[in-house]
Amino acid sequence: MRAAPATASVPEQPSLLLPWKQAVLVFLSFAFAYFLSALVRAVTATLAPQFSTELQLSSGDLGLLAGAYFLGFASMQLPLGSALDRHGSRRVLLALLSAAVLGCVAFATATSFLGLTLARSLIGMGVAACLMAPLTTYRHRFTANAQMRANSWMLMTGSLGMVTSTLPVQWLLPLLGWRGLFWVIAALVALAMLTIYRLVPQDRRVPVGHSTRRTGYGEVLRHATFQRFAPLGFFLYGGMIAVQALWAGPWFVEVAGRSPAQAAQGLFAVNVAMLLTFMGWGLVVPRLYARGWTAQRLVALGVPSSLLMIGIAVGLGKGAATGVWTLFCVTSTFVSLSQPAIGQAFPASLAGRALSAYNLVIFAGVFVLQWGIGLVIDLLRSLGWATVSAFQGAFALFGLCCLLSYLWFLLWDDADNHKGS
8 A cells, every 4th residue: 555645644753743842932933923813803892882983883884894804814714724734834824924914004004994894804814824824733743632732722822812902902092092003913913923933943845746735625524523513613613703802892882881991891801711711721621531531522511501601691681791701702612622623633634724624614603693793783773673682682593503503513423433534
């Protein structure tokens, strides 16, 4: 039998595993870039009251502006996966981050809603590899346990970026304004590029005749693990990000009656809780996996608590504020375990495509839900519903979609536990 191509066996070659100290530096350089991508992703939740007042945006417009990031982000995922497998994480990430710098500058200088929307879409395209590039590198150069821990701690770093997008941004606004804030972010992204260039090792090029060139996304999309997790990734994982990055803020202000400053405090609490949760996952998950637990089992047990929180929020209406939405986001992190599970379900030569295809599912869900929730709120208001009732109706529909995706997950057989990749 012909030997497998070198790219398919990268993680199995001990010589390619990084020494501990170098692995830490690689992780930190990637984490800095992902921190910034999470900050710019979530900052619209804090800036939403200012955008609504200054630009006179409706709920649908606000959802579109926030969702444009995710539209640009999602549009890059399929070409990104192939590029990561062909050209390596370092080259691809540096090329895309240059677009993120341009997007931040364009956002800071835009004078129209269309200009802001296009600039935000460019930012989303530019940071599209900030998680997938590290996860692909970890799949090749970290041990299996280190991959699981690094995945959770990358998400923890993202939560730190979201924490920074709340009260710290609120404090900086009087000094910088939102335009000055995006100039600063552009400079920090450029610094992240320099850090990655200096600290992340060169990638190995894939010879033209190797399997990464011939294999498309069909194998990924047909895989049982991918199909089982995809609806949950779209609705619940995507919905969690949509709430955390946008709709928690308007809920606090328009439903719970909080001031913009109080809403920023609520978002700060949500994101601190998420940071601590992902830190905990990084410590606990390797131990659970060592004892025979699987991502499928943990997701099956944990998702009902997230669905319960959506129901409580809809039922309480005005009474649902920081505590309820914090618990919703925290309990939704069970679905984050699907990412390393999907990465490990495929050979290393397909890791970039598998992770990027699943990320496309997640962020397509974020875009659809961020914009869709806003459209449903506007529709219900136009039909005469009060603001609180309109929010409740939109989130009840969101909760129903999450419930159906969970039932799909439960009804799917366990073929993914037995089927080879």
